[in-house]
Amino acid sequence: MSTQYCTFWADGLQFAIAVEHVQEVLRTQAMTPVPRAPEAVLGLLNLRGQIVTAVDFRTRLALTPAPDSDARMNVIVRSGGDVVSLVVDQIGDVIDTEELRLQPVPSNLPGAVRSALTGVLTLSGAILLVVDPHRAVELPTEVAVSS
Amino acid sequence: MDEDAEIIAEFLVESHENLDQLDRDLVALEKEPGSRELLSSIFRTIHTIKGTSGFLGFGQLERLTHVGENLLSKLRDGELPLTVELTGTLLRMVDTVRHVLAVIELSSTDEQADVEAITATVVLLQAALTPTDAALEPAEPTPEAIPASEQEVAAPVADLPAPAPEPVVPPAPVPTPTPVQYDAPKVPEPVAVEQHHEQHGEPHRGIVDSSVRVDVDLLDNLVQLVGELVLTRNQILQRADSQTGPLADADLVRAAQRLDLVASELQESVMQTRMQPIGQVWAKMPRIVRDLALQLGVEVELDMSGHETELDRSLLEAVRDPLTHLVRNALDHGIETPEVRAARGKPTKGSLALRARHESGQVVIEISDDGAGIDPAKVAEAAIARGVITQEQAARMEPRDLVQLVFRPGFSTAAQVTNVSGRGVGMDVVRTNIERIGGSVDLSGQVGLGTMCRVRIPLTLAIIPALVVGEGGERYAIPQANLVELVRLEGDERDTSVETLAGAEVMRLRGHLLPLVHLADVLGTERLADSALTVIVVQADDLRFGICVDEVHDTQEIVVKPIGRQLKGLATYAGATIMGDGRVALILDVPGIAQVENIGAVDDLDDRSATNESHELDSLLVLEVGGGRRAALPLQAVSRLEEFDIAQIELSGSTEVVQYREGILPLLRLAPAIGLVEPVCERTQLSVVVYEDGGARIGIVIDRVLDVVEAAVVRSDVGRRPGVLGSAVIEDRVTDLVDLGAVTGATNRAMAGVG
Numbered sequence: 041m042s043t044q045y046c047t048f049w050a051d052g053l054q055f056a057i058a059v060e061h062v063q064e065v066l067r068t069q070a071m072t073p074v075p076r077a078p079e080a081v082l083g084l085l086n087l088r089g090q091i092v093t094a095v096d097f098r099t100r101l102a103l104t105p106a107p108d109s110d111a112r113m114n115v116i117v118r119s120g121g122d123v124v125s126l127v128v129d130q131i132g133d134v135i136d137t138e139e140l141r142l143q144p145v146p147s148n149l150p151g152a153v154r155s156a157l158t159g160v161l162t163l164s165g166a167i168l169l170v171v172d173p174h175r176a177v178e179l180p181t182e183v184a185v186s187s
Numbered sequence: 188m189d190e191d192a193e194i195i196a197e198f199l200v201e202s203h204e205n206l207d208q209l210d211r212d213l214v215a216l217e218k219e220p221g222s223r224e225l226l227s228s229i230f231r232t233i234h235t236i237k238g239t240s241g242f243l244g245f246g247q248l249e250r251l252t253h254v255g256e257n258l259l260s261k262l263r264d265g266e267l268p269l270t271v272e273l274t275g276t277l278l279r280m281v282d283t284v285r286h287v288l289a290v291i292e293l294s295s296t297d298e299q300a301d302v303e304a305i306t307a308t309v310v311l312l313q314a315a316l317t318p319t320d321a322a323l324e325p326a327e328p329t330p331e332a333i334p335a336s337e338q339e340v341a342a343p344v345a346d347l348p349a350p351a352p353e354p355v356v357p358p359a360p361v362p363t364p365t366p367v368q369y370d371a372p373k374v375p376e377p378v379a380v381e382q383h384h385e386q387h388g389e390p391h392r393g394i395v396d397s398s399v400r401v402d403v404d405l406l407d408n409l410v411q412l413v414g415e416l417v418l419t420r421n422q423i424l425q426r427a428d429s430q431t432g433p434l435a436d437a438d439l440v441r442a443a444q445r446l447d448l449v450a451s452e453l454q455e456s457v458m459q460t461r462m463q464p465i466g467q468v469w470a471k472m473p474r475i476v477r478d479l480a481l482q483l484g485v486e487v488e489l490d491m492s493g494h495e496t497e498l499d500r501s502l503l504e505a506v507r508d509p510l511t512h513l514v515r516n517a518l519d520h521g522i523e524t525p526e527v528r529a530a531r532g533k534p535t536k537g538s539l540a541l542r543a544r545h546e547s548g549q550v551v552i553e554i555s556d557d558g559a560g561i562d563p564a565k566v567a568e569a570a571i572a573r574g575v576i577t578q579e580q581a582a583r584m585e586p587r588d589l590v591q592l593v594f595r596p597g598f599s600t601a602a603q604v605t606n607v608s609g610r611g612v613g614m615d616v617v618r619t620n621i622e623r624i625g626g627s628v629d630l631s632g633q634v635g636l637g638t639m640c641r642v643r644i645p646l647t648l649a650i651i652p653a654l655v656v657g658e659g660g661e662r663y664a665i666p667q668a669n670l671v672e673l674v675r676l677e678g679d680e681r682d683t684s685v686e687t688l689a690g691a692e693v694m695r696l697r698g699h700l701l702p703l704v705h706l707a708d709v710l711g712t713e714r715l716a717d718s719a720l721t722v723i724v725v726q727a728d729d730l731r732f733g734i735c736v737d738e739v740h741d742t743q744e745i746v747v748k749p750i751g752r753q754l755k756g757l758a759t760y761a762g763a764t765i766m767g768d769g770r771v772a773l774i775l776d777v778p779g780i781a782q783v784e785n786i787g788a789v790d791d792l793d794d795r796s797a798t799n800e801s802h803e804l805d806s807l808l809v810l811e812v813g814g815g816r817r818a819a820l821p822l823q824a825v826s827r828l829e830e831f832d833i834a835q836i837e838l839s840g841s842t843e844v845v846q847y848r849e850g851i852l853p854l855l856r857l858a859p860a861i862g863l864v865e866p867v868c869e870r871t872q873l874s875v876v877v878y879e880d881g882g883a884r885i886g887i888v889i890d891r892v893l894d895v896v897e898a899a900v901v902r903s904d905v906g907r908r909p910g911v912l913g914s915a916v917i918e919d920r921v922t923d924l925v926d927l928g929a930v931t932g933a934t935n936r937a938m939a940g941v942g
Contacts, residue, residue: 072661072763072771075710077754084750084763084771089415091763091771093751122751179753 045161047132047168048115051103054132054166057115061173063123065131066114069094078179082127087116094125095177102152117173124177135168137161142170192295193466198239199292200398202284205232209281217274226263229277233259236284240297248287251302254309255280261313276312280305403500406460413450413457414746420450421743421767454744463503465543465552466494468510472541475511479518486525486536487518493543498550502644505624506552509617513554513640514539516614521558521638531635533557546643549626549668555639560632563589570595590630594618625747625761627727627778653745653774655766656723657738659712662772664745664764669777671724671731673739681720688919694722694733698895700918702732704784706775709734709759727778732786734775743767747774758783805900808876809917811890813863817922818889819915820876824927826884827877828892836873845875845886852877854886860930861910861923866890878931885931894918 045056046065071083071094080099085092094114098106106112106129114125142159149157153169156176161168209232216225237252255277261267287300427443430436469491480487498506522528522537529535542553563586570576570592581589593614621628626644645651645668653664674696676684685694685703692703701724707714715737722733745764750773754760758779766772780786806822835845836854843854854875858865875886898917902924906914912924 070770072773074754074757074760074773075659075712076757076759078756081753084773086765086769086771089418089765091748091750091765093753095753124751124753177751177753 043136043138045135045137045168045170046115047135048113048126048128049130049132050097050101050128051106053103054168055097055128055171056135056137056161056168057117057126057171057173057176059134061117061119063116063118066116066125068112069114069125080179085114085125087123087125090123092116092123092125093177094127095179097126097128097176100126100152100176100179101156102150117177119173119177122177126171126176135163137163137168145169195243195291195295198243199288200400202236202239202288204400205235206281206285206288208232210278213274213278213281216269217271223263226259230256230259230263233284245287245291245297247297247300247302248284248291251280251283251287251306254306254313255284258309258313267313273312276305276308280309401460406457406500409457410461413454416450417454417744417746418765418767420446422769425767451744458499461500462497463500464494465496465498465503465550467503468507469494469541469543471511472514475514476518476539479515483518484524485518485522487522488536488538489541490538491541496543496545496550498644502550502624505620506626506642506644509620509628510541510552510554510642512614512617513642514541517554517556517558517638517640521556521560523559549643549645552642552644553639554642555632555637557637560634560636560638561590561593561630562634563587566590566592587631590632593630594628629729651745651747652742653764654723654742655740655745655772656706656736657740658706658710658736659715662740662766662770663706663736664743664772664774665723665725665734665777666761666774667742669725669727671726674722674724674733675719676722677719681718685720696724696733698897702786703735704732704780704786705735706737707735709780709784725777727781730778730781730786732781732784734777734780745772745774805898807896807898807900807917809893809896809922810874810876811893812861813858814866814890816858816863817893817917817920818857818861818911818925819917819922820878820887820925820927822895824878824880825876826879829875829877829886831873831875831886833871833873847877847884847886850884852884852886854888855930856888857925857930861925862908878927880931887930900924 044059046059046062047054047056049055066087069085069087071085073083074081080096082094082096085094096106097115098104112127112129113131115128115131116123116125140161140163142161144159145154145157146160147154155178156171157169158172159170161170209229212225212229212232216222216229219225233252233256237249237256240248240252258267258273258277262269262273267273283302283305287297287302290300291297423443424447427436427440430440472491473489476487476489517539522539523531523533525535528537537556537558539556540553542555544551567576567581567584567589570589571578571581575592575595576584594617595615618628621642621644624644626642628643629641630638631641632638645666652667654667654670655662655664657663674694676694684696685692687693692705693700694703695701701722703722705714717737721736721739723736723739724731724733743766747762748764750760750763759776761774761776761779763771763773807819808822808825809817809819812818829847831845836843837845839851839853843856844851845854846852852875854873856865857863874889874891876889876892878885878887896917898915900915900917902913902915904913906921906923910926910930912926914921914923916922
């Protein structure tokens with residue numbers, strides 16, 4: 041069981057993702073836009089020769105759009121065989137949650153948020169929304185072109 | 188023959204490796220005489236060689252390894268103790284096996300190899316050592332030994348007196364001279380082999396020396412690294428190229444060029460290591476076809492060509508199953524039973540052809556049969572029944588498109604689920620698998636005559652040449668394999684070459700109309716206002732169209748990298764690559780763009796001509812007549828196109844004539860002759876098509892000439908009337924086909940009357 045979580049912020053919410061899924065954290069990177077891609081795809085970035093899809097975490101969760109800012113961070117997440125960057129507002133601490141038990145996601149959260157979470161961790165001063173590294177990078181494929 | 192040679196070569200390499208292991212094992216065994224593990228390993232090695240040599244028909248080798256195996260089985264089962272002599276004999280047996288292998292390598296047979304002596308020794312030794320003295324029957328045949336083998340054991344013993352003049356009598360301790368004696372015949376043989384080499388006059392590198400086995404992962408890793416190297420080279424080249432003027436670092440430029448060269452060669456060599464002939468897949472087909480044909484009660488002649496066509500190992504793996512499936516399909520759904528074939532007037536034996544070849548940077552594999560073909564109507568019926576499409580959709584689809592429905596998920600034409608097909612791996616899986624590696628698959632054919640499935644796959648996945656273009660400030664790569672040509676249209680040229688038909692842009696290119704798409708529209712970005720137009724003519728499958736782009740950069744070797752599954756739904760992109768400056772650029776998927784932009788209909792005429800041989804290409808003069816109506820004349824009937832001033836028209840009787848080339852040219856107004864109304868003429872010039880028939884000339888008056896086309900005309904009886912044979916769709920428009928004989932005949936009669 042994982043007990044360490046990397047935390048980050050998006051739209052005033054604090055999220056957590058198990059450290060073993062996080063490859064690294066990067067500052068804003070040069071990105072190549074992908075026309076006609078799902079809205080949440082910000083672009084592609086070159087991570088030491090590997091091509092990584094950058095997903096705007098706020099858009100993915102249908103939160104309010106982020107103001108244009110150079111200060112956003114890339115949380116590079118390993119998901120299945122893929123490496124995906126979650127673009128978030130700010131990086132928080134790594135938190136050890138050995139004592140805590142994962143609780144179910146409150147059912148009144150918006151569907152887009154719930155669909156990316158595995159549960160919540162309640163700390164004394166905060167509530168951590170625990171991100172599912174696989175489902176968080178699943179995007180609706182409404183633009184899929186079928187023959 | 189080649190296949191056999193390949194199998195033998197593989198067998199040799201494998202056996203040599205095994206024998207090296209055997210040497211080590213035998214030596215180790217001497218130190219550790221009781222090790223069952225070592226004995227089992229030795230036994231397995233000899234057993235493997237025996238099995239394969241039997242399979243390949245190397246009788247001598249089989250006999251030798253067979254007696255060796257018997258002896259070993261005794262040792263393994265503890266019936267015989269291992270002595271120094273035994274080990275020596277076994278080692279000599281291994282040496283002889285090596286020698287036989289060398290003979291096989293040179294002559295492809297083992298007939299010249301002499302194994303009698305050592306075979307006899309082994310048998311004798313075994314007999315001598317076996318406590319029960321039952322030399323002729325292996326006390327306990329090993330489970331691996333085939334029952335019939337006992338006779339074979341007996342045979343060498345029966346022959347024994349001849350090669351072994353001093354047979355050793357069975358007293359228990361084996362006299363040492365024996366092995367020495369039997370060693371004798373062995374010695375000259377390797378020498379003979381050496382001489383053989385010299386006769387050939389060139390150093391013969393043995394199969395074992397000339398090839399090594401390499402872990403596939405290592406190769407993959409090498410390809411990855413070369414990919415990175417190519418990228419780095421691109422970066423350095425860019426940096427070096429930007430150095431101009433007096434401050435240029437000549438050394439850097441030279442080094443960069445050298446790097447460029449070396450990297451290219453390295454890349455080619457590394458790619459070469461991964462190339463394998465498609466023959467590897469072909470090799471399994473005769474068996475599959477034979478078994479299936481028996482099972483299905485059909486007779487099939489399999490014809491394969493292009494064995495040597497090479498493609499990347501990973502691609503070869505990826506196409507193996509789809510190709511097998513397509514072959515199964517051809518037998519299961521295509522080729523009919525002999526009775527049915529006879530009834531249809533075909534030879535009872537069906538034919539199935541597998542062909543592979545390289546074509547513009549791709550491997551093209553065609554699987555064609557002369558079976559029942561695919562009936563679009565049946566496909567439509569099945570598709571509707573299975574809910575793949577609705578009745579309405581089916582009604583609106585072209586037969587050609589209907590056939591492609593078999594690639595849809597949930598579709599299977601098998602009337603009943605047979606043992607052969609219908610095991611859940613349908614054509615949709617075939618297509619998915621082939622598209623996953625950047626290939627395409629296409630079905631065509633004719634009902635009753637056969638089916639052809641064409642699979643196109645890239646040669647190699649990793650590195651491809653591509654043209655880099657710019658659109659909306661970003662760069663995109665178009666694989667060279669799809670490129671046909673670049674066309675730049677400036678100013679007036681643009682206006683005359685490009686036309687908009689019902690909102691769709693087309694370009695005239697050497698007599699053909701090419702559909703145009705703007706990359707900006709494909710990508711959903713702003714079109715750049717520019718008086719010039721840069722068109723990249725591309726080809727995907729049978730489709731050819733033009734992509735208009737902002738700018739063209741250069742051609743580069745690009746390393747194809749996959750893009751994440753978040754973008755898999757986008758047909759527009761085939762992948763991504765990293766440019767010299769480290770930025771990511773998307774690789775455009777030309778067939779995908781054609782699909783998104785609905786390009787395909789334009790090619791229908793050509794397709795029909797390809798699938799329907801009765802419609803050959805006709806050269807037609809397409810003209811406008813009767814105020815905007817289209818008509819076509821066969822070009823061969825037209826001798827000249829002329830313009831006459833209206834004032835030149837004179838009357839001869841009731842016929843309009845003009846003076847033409849020192850003669851009189853009767854005029855025929857085409858519009859009334861084919862039942863159209865002549866528009867009120869405001870022009871002062873007449874366009875006339877001069878038609879010549881056996882010396883008699885007639886001038887056919889038309890509104891204007893539109894085009895000359897080469898098209899396969901599918902004539903329809905719609906619009907058939909006096910002077911008109913019928914109509915056809917030419918360049919997407921309904922066009923009357925003029926019956927020149929009827930039309931001119933009337934005028935000739937009139938003229939004759941006048942004369």
